[in-house]
Amino acid sequence: MAAYDVVVAGGGNAALCAAIAARSRGASVLVLECAPKAWRGGNSKYTRNIRVAHLDGDAVMPGAYSPQEFLSDLVRVTGKDLDQDLASYVVERSLDLPAWMSDQGIRWQPPLRGTLQLARTNRFFLGGGKALMNAYYRRAESLGIAVRYEAPVVELAFEGERCTGVVVAANGSSERVRAGAVVVATGGFEANIEWLREYWGDRVENYAVRGTAYNDGALLRVLLDLGAEARGNPRGHHAIAVDARSPKFEGGIVTRVDSVPFSIVVNIHGDRFADEGEDLWPMRYATWGGLIGAQPEQMAYSIFDSKVAGNFIGGAYPPLIANTVGELAQKAGLPVLRVEETVGEFNRSIVPGEYDPTRLDGCRTIDLSPPKSNWALPIDTPPYYCYPLIPGITFTYLAVAVDRAARVLRESGRPLENVYAAGEIMAGNILLRGYLAGIGMTIGTVFGVVAGEHAAGVRRG
């Protein structure tokens, strides 16, 4: 039976950070990734940036972003009931991440013109998340870390209180691998439709899963069954509006549709159901997954005209185009008369104002339900456009509790001695709801490194 000091389950950001940290401390390390090599890297391969605190500006991050500011941003989006201790620990340790990551071969992208705003708080990976994961895998290889693909971990083996290794399912049979310590970094359960159905009912059938198809949460379930304490909201998930033509899995960033605030959004009956102009889009985009999910058949249609067509970045699929609203409705398979009525009612209820897509411009409707509070312009200039929308899940919030050493905590409060968790599987300790751009990678990298370092300290039994 193969034996390693540290076995890491998972093949995304948290897993590779744990593996590299453990190997750098001298441990022998095996990474077990359930995806084939071509699909390795989990949701991490779809990311673009990481949020880090820093006391001075540098070539890629202008200005300072203090740990205090980071922490208060985090508390603002997720609420005060986060684990304060772990949250401040992540924020503090994020100070060291750029240097550590650069040492592993990660390259950064200098802020491009017009993006200085986000560059102060977030570091962008040159080439994005897949380039990042490639760099980590290259580093792992040069350090002599063993990596196995198509190797799903299905169980943890125990002798008494001690985890002695893992069970891997491969080619229809199962195989045991002995381990001095195990790091579980297998992400959330967003690709497990059955599990999501428990919380969301049949409607999840119609959702797209934006990230990897391999995060089925199998080990999250195993840990919970072992008595690990659950954290985060099991019903919670981050979902946004994506193009209805998206693939079921792995659509990533480019299926996202950002036309909503410039449009009206109707359901399959041709009725509006929410205020499209409630707030600036970065504040609201993550509510639209849920809003569309509550509509019949989980479908919606964003309709706009040529006046605003250039105001946002398009995605992978071209919009439907027509010269009249009726024709557009027909192309989209919507009830023509009702859509024409909805557009007419909307157009008639607009208060004239000064349209400005860069701020809350107060161009709004009156006596319309639901209202559109900003950026309301009449839809009257052909050609007309439509994007069909469905909800797309980004990630889930249910997590196992961990301590500062990334050890998994049981309901009794006692940790599992030599089982660690890192990444999305424990992010729910810190992020209970809402989202702060780049925080997923911060949590995964900090706790990946911490888990790897501690796991390497445990000698094989």
Added chain:
Amino acid sequence: MAEPTSIDGLLAEGQRQIAICNGCRYCEGYCAVFPAMERLPVVGAGDLTYLANLCHDCRACYQACMYAPPHPFGVEIPKLMSEARERSYSEFARPRWFARWFTAGPRAVAALTLAGALVFAFLAWAAGRARGIFAPTESTRTFFDVIPYGLMLVPSLLLTAFLLAVIVWGFIDFQRASRGASHLGARVWLSGLAEVATLRWMRGGGDDCYYPAIERSSPLRRRFHHLTAYGFLAALVSTSLASFYHNVLDLPAPYPVLHPVVLFGLVGGIGMTVGTTGLLWLKARAAPLQARREALLNSSFLVSLNLASTSGLFLLALRDTPAMGALLVLHLGTIVALYVTAPYGKFVHIVYRTAAVLRSAAERAADEAAGGRSAREPAALGRPASTRLP
């Protein structure tokens, strides 16, 4: 990416892939191609030509792309760009009928080398110097004892004029079709030419080319390319100097080894031989991401350069031996092949790439003048170019 069968097919496939890149933009730090895509509201055939010739085939975007095969989105920018480049080479090769009838594949290179050598052998014979080639006597001490200066000069001038005419012609047509900037300020010329001269875009955003292996980056290709290109320049300098010494200073060849003509020729020849050999060696190992025909044109051009420089080096080394006459005729043959095939082979990438880099430099300068935001960049409410919340 399925092999597109028509120009329309290629353009439609290009538009599909570019729409995905424009929705993603993760690669915008690698090269000038992605920011150039972002400036295009609609991608026309000319735009695709422009983007394709701006692409240096460094493959950084390919290794970074989570949508590359086996992902069903099938994004393969280097391959797409290679297909489009190859199209543009044949589209802008002038005169058209000649280009259609004749492409610079390896067979053309071989045939022309042979034909060129035969022509010069014939010239030597006609001048009554045939014996200088195969049975040199005491009196065949210099190149001109084999082929008289005038007979060497006139064909080279004709070939050079042909090459220049065809290139300028193609450049103008290319500029028009790819909507190249027509009024370039001095600063744009300077920065653009500096980018061309340093192969700026083979460095990516600080990474080198992911070539030959997609798995890791390497500076080798850029280095071999520099050796080849600057070797070529040095050889040109050597030739020009030689005619200056001969015609203006009335100091005909042969020159001593430490003479500038010989030194430039030597350095250039070594650079080209090492550079082209290196590039061919890398090519044999490279991941197959190039259109088949572009790969063919590419190798033919490299082989042609390699033959010219290697035969030149041999000629220099053995110029005092009986082999000189035959080597000279062969060398001249390789030069003929190089010059005749140049406008229909990979050589033209110098022209089109320069034009594309200049347009990109002009666009970047315009962005800067417009306050750092391109005119078509969407407003903050949509998505600032790099704001990718998950």
